[in-house]
Amino acid sequence: MNGFLPSGSTRLFPVVGDPIAQVRSPGAITRILERRGIDAAVVPMHVAQADLPRLFDTLLAVRNLDGLLVTIPHKHAAVFACATLTEGAAFVGAVNVVRRAPSGWHGDNTDGRGYVDGLAQNGFAVIGKRVLLVGAGGAGSAIALEMLERGAAQVLIHDRDETRRDALIAKLAERFPGGVTRGSADPSGFDLVANATPMGMQPSDPLPVDVSRLQSSQFVACAVTKPEVPPLITEARRRGCRTMTGAGMFDAQAEILTDFLLEEDMKTAYRGTC
C-alpha cells in the first residue's frame, strides 16, 4: 500500500466539532503535511460543547499533539480554553485553530484570511472595493475585519439580528472610522456581495440577499460548503456574476492553518506531568 499510514512517531492535530463527519480538514491538511514532508495527521474528534474545556485541558498532556483545529459549534467556546489569543481572534471572539505555546493553547482565527485569500485566488482583490457582507457572527466578524485591514473602501453589514449587527459595526468603526456601516438585503451597487451566514445549507433557508437585483458586473461569494453550490451562487451565476463557493475559502484556508499549526512556539509547553 502507498500513501499515508500513521506510525509511532506521527504527530497529531485533531479537529474538534459536533457533528464532525462533514469536515474536510483531515484529508486535505494531512495531505498538505505529507507534501511538506511532515509525519503528522489531522484526525477528527467528535465532542459535545460541554466536554470541550476538559478535552482541551487534557490534550495539553499529550506530548505528540501540538495543536487543534476547531469547527462548528465550538469556535466561541474554544476562546475560553486558550491561554493566549492573536489580536484577530480576540477581536472576533472566536477561534478556529490553536497551537501549543509556553503558557498553554494559543488561539487564532483564520476565517477572514481564508475568505479574502480565496477571493484573491478567484480574481477578486478587496482593496478599494465596496462590499455588502451578510452575517455579523464569528465568520462575518473575521471576514469584515480582514477586508477592512486589506483596504476595502467600505463594508456594509447586514444581519437579521440587529443588535449583533450594530455591535460589530461599532467595534469595527473604532478601528476603521467611516469604513463600515449598516447594509440591507439589497445588493445594488456593490462590487462584492458576500454571505458569511449558514443560510443556504438547508433547502428551506431564505436567500441572504435579493438576488433579483444582482448585476453581472458583481462578484458574489458564499461561505457555505454544503451544498457545494448553494442557492445564492446558483442565482448569481444565472445572472452572469463571477463567484466563489465555500470550497474556494476552504482551499485557501488549509495552507494558512497548516502554517499556523507548524509555527515554532509549539513544542515548548507541556502542562502534563514530565
Add this chain to the structure above:
Amino acid sequence: MNGFLPSGSTRLFPVVGDPIAQVRSPGAITRILERRGIDAAVVPMHVAQADLPRLFDTLLAVRNLDGLLVTIPHKHAAVFACATLTEGAAFVGAVNVVRRAPSGWHGDNTDGRGYVDGLAQNGFAVIGKRVLLVGAGGAGSAIALEMLERGAAQVLIHDRDETRRDALIAKLAERFPGGVTRGSADPSGFDLVANATPMGMQPSDPLPVDVSRLQSSQFVACAVTKPEVPPLITEARRRGCRTMTGAGMFDAQAEILTDFLLEEDMKTAYRGTC
C-alpha cells in the same frame, strides 16, 4: 496519492505509551482495519503515567473514539481506568487494550494469546509440553496463564524477583494444581524456553538463561521486539534451535487486538454530555 487518509468520519483508536515512537500498532493495525473495510486509524498518544487516568476519562467523551491500545509503562495503571475487566486481565493485573462499554472502558489483556498464537504460527503447540518461562511481570503472568489454559503439561517460572515469582506461582497453582513451580536459569530438558522480560533490549543486559545448555531440539522464544533479533535468539539459532522473536508475537497479536476493538458493545456508552 493512494492509501489511507483520515476523513471526517474516521474512527480513532489511540495507542498510549511513554515513550511512543517505537510502537508498531499505528501502521500495522490501521492496515488491518483498512483491509477489513473499516474507516478507522490507530494513532499514537505520548502521555506520562500521571496523566493517564485523566486522559482515559476525558476520551470517553470523544464519540468517534471507541477504544485504546496500552503499551509500556501504562499496562498496570490502565487497570484502574477501566470500569470492567476480562477475567484474564483481572488475573494478570494488566491491560493492553480497552474498548467502550456501557459502564465505561472494558479492559482485556491479549499478551498471552498473542504469544501462544505466535508460537503456534511458528510451528510450536504448547499442549503437553514442559516450559521454562523467564519473567513473572505483566507479560509473564499473561503468557503463563495462557499456556496453562491451552494445556501445557508444566510451566516452571524463573524471575530474579523471588517475591514476584512466588506470588505468581501461588496464584496459578490455585487454578492449575501441579502445573506450575519454580524454575531457574538452567534450560535443560524443556521443550520451550520463553523469555517474557525486557532482558535483551539493552546491549548490557545479561542473557535470561544459561544458553550454553541449550539443545537443538528445544524451541526458544523471546518477547523483545527491539532489537529485532535479541541476543537470546541469536544464541539459540547458533545452537540449531527453532525460535520466535517479538515480531512473531506482535503479528499474531495485531489481529487479536483488532477483533477486540471492533466487538459489538463498543458503541453503547458515552460518559460525556449528549
